[in-house]
Amino acid sequence: MNRKERRAAGKQRDVSGKSAPGFGSAGLSIADLAAEASRVYGMRRFNEAQQICRDILAREPAHVQSLNLLGLMAQAAGDHRAAVKAFAKAIAADDVNAACHYNAGNSYQALGNRGKAAAHFSKALALGMDAKAVGFILQSPTVTRYVQRIAGKWPLPVTNADLFGTEGVTPLASDLFLRCAMETTTLASMQLEVLLGHARAELLRLASEQEQHEADDDIVGFACALARQCFINEYVHAQTEAEAERAGALRERLLQDLASGAAITPLTLAVVAAYFPLHALPAADALLRRDWPAATTGLLRVQLREPREEMDERGAIATLTPIKNDVSVEVMRQYEENPYPRWTVNPLTAFVADRTRGKTVATAEQQAERDILIAGCGTGSHAIQIAQVYPNARLLAVDISTTSLAYARRKTRELGLRNVEYAQADILELGSIGRAFDSIESVGVLHHLAEPFAGWHVLASLLRPGGTMRIGLYSELARRVIVEARARITARNYRASADDIRRCRQEIFREAEQWRPLIGAKDFYSMSGCRDLLFNVMEHRLTIPEIAAFLNDHGLSFGGFEPFDDPALLEKFHKQFAGAADETDLEQWHRFEVDHPETFWDMYVFTAQKRTN
Structure with missing residues (x-):
């Protein structure tokens, strides 16, 4: 499945909900009217836009773009009850429209219906808005205010007292979209990382000073969401020595209370989970036997139940080939420690929903029975996408890391997919398996082998005549900044440890202008991503003439x-x-x-x- 197909499969509307309706048979087409409605709406000529939308709806009552525009204009007028009615009609016509769910969430939050607001925000993120989440969060007036306070002190550090004043984190905790996004996706933004680092330290102060009285629900919900974000990015955020000592002390207090059966407040549990993964705590399973509020239960599912399930999955993973090559062993060790990539949201949610309801029909190629090899499947996102687009295909997905494969198996099982076989294997040894494939995909993998072309040769030998390959390789020319960064890392003796990766990232933040491409890369914002990007034990970079020669040979x-x-x-x-x-x-x-x-x-x-x- 190529990038064009994935875009078509997972394509989402923008925040206006714009779609591509068909043409009418007389007068102006609906498409022309919709374009005019968007144009005058953008000029804030709302009366004209409303009339055009009503004209469209007279001809096509379920026209999503018009319903969404009417909802947005009602929002702008402060009439959120009218807005949610318009968005509800739009969602009824197209329930996988991420923009409509996001807009509905905003109006429900304004009406004080936080449950429905959170449900719509979560649905929007699941339908693809996770890729745009940072942009929407940074548009929030609350977040903007904090970001500006931090920037006003730069390059000097801002104190929590300066940043939060007497309000504390309460305004941030009230931002439901921020909370839903923290639970869902890696927030790849230096500004947000700095802000959330301050918020975590402030929550640590609250939990450390708190007796047994309970924090309010918003604070607890925010702390749980932040703990989930920290788990997703694998605790990549920096912390001061004093903060680390305080977090360690709170962890010890929690362990003592857990052993003695004493009460543990949800805030204490959430703050500890924002610094340490719960599944790594001694006797952590005892936490599952206590009663917790819903936000805490969700945190325990992500940080405790799911990792336990992945441990069980590891025992069911077949070993297809030995791992003998010295470099392969080192690469395997890296991805066992830091499975890559970390992902939570199925990128084809809307595509699958549309196909299930018959809104899209699989092509003959997509319906065909075929054998597909995913060579280097990592944590399964790639294999799962292929399995959903080609439901009748037989997929073999191999990777060198059993930790990554266990994550892939759990996510595949959750989605109810049955056409993927996972196994541990070294690409260099795949020639021994005695199988052939109609299609082979290996994206972002071969350049981590001891000999990329040797691995590619093995894959080519497994491809049937007329079969297709999809390959992804690093460019020598494009990755000059990576080469420079890796040289800096070597010169300063940074190791691929969590502490050194954190220190290295902070140095890069301090020299942001020089390292802008790195700071703009999503992989920079998780521990496994940053290790893959800058600390990989093996990286080859190739040129187009080298690729051309291999293809020809x-x-x-x-x-x-x-x-x-x-x-x-x-x-x-x-x-x-x-x-x-x-x-x-x-x-x-x-x-x-x-x-x-x-x-x-x-x-x-x-x-x-x-x-x-």
Whole structure:
């Protein structure tokens, strides 16, 4: 499944809920009217926009964009009851529209219905808005106020007293979308990381000074959400020595209370969980035998029940090949300690819902029975996407890390998928398994082998004639800043330990201008992601001529690079080779990359087909 297919599968509307309705048979089409409604709405000519939306709804009562625009205009007028009615109609017509759920959440929060607000925010995030969460959070007036206070002191540190004043974290705790996002996805933002670091320290102060009286529900809910965020990013946030000592003391107090059967407040438990994973605490299972509020129960599920389930899954993972290569053993150790990537939300939720309801129909290729190999499946997100798009395919998903595979198996089981077989294997040894495949995908994996081309050769030997490969490899030109950062890490003797990774990240934050590409990378904001990005035990970088030579030597035809996140890059490519541009010409792409070395910052991700003769 290529990037274009994934985008089509998981495509979400923007916050206006804009869709692409069909044309009417007379007069202005609904599409033209909808475009005009959006235009005048953007100019804040609400009376005109409302009238156009009503005209559209007279012809098409379930027109989602019009219903959503009416809801947004009611919101702007402060009429949130009317707004939720409009959003409810839009959701009834399209219940996988992330924008409508987000907008409904805002109005329910304004009405004080926090339960419904949180439900709609969570649904929006599950439907793909997790990728946009940071942008929406940073637009919050509350968050903006705190971010500005921190920036006003930069580069000097701001104190919690300066930042929170007499209000404490109460205003932050009232932001339901922030709380839902913290529970759902890694918040990849330096500004938010600094703010949440201060919030965690303030909660630690509260819990440490608190006797047995209970904090209010919002504070507890916020603390639980923050603990879940810390678990998702694997405790990558920095902390001072004094803070670490205080957190350790609170942990010891919790363990003593747990052993003695004394009361433990939900705030104490949540704050400890924001510094230490609960499943690693001695006798942690005793926590499951106590009664807790809903937010705490959710925290225990994520930090205790699910890790226990993954431990059980490890025993069911078959070993398909031995792990003998010295580099492979080191890489395996890295990903056992830091399984990658950490993910929580199924990226194809909306796609699967639409297919289930018959709104989209699988193509003949997607319906076909075929054998697919995912070589280097990590924690399963890739394999799960393929399994959902190709429900009749037989998938073998292999990885070198049993910790990653256990996570993948749990998530696959949760989604009810039955067409994926997981196994531990080294790509370098896969030639011994005696199987062949119609399609092989290996994205972001081969460059971590001792010999990338040797591994790629093994995969090519397993591909049936006419079969396709999807490969992702690091670019030598694009990753110059990574090479520079790795050299700095070596020179300063940073190790791949949690403490050193935290210290290294703080140094990069202090020199933000120099390291802007790193600070903008999502992987930088989790422990496993940062280790994969900057501390990997093995990384090769390749060039397009090397790729072209391999394809030619192994009877593979280049099928093209996947669509770029920035469409302007492709426009530049066609402009550079005006009249002669060929997107399957690797020589042209090499010349283009030399002129535009940032082109393949992520990776070279491309397809190739095995010739039949």
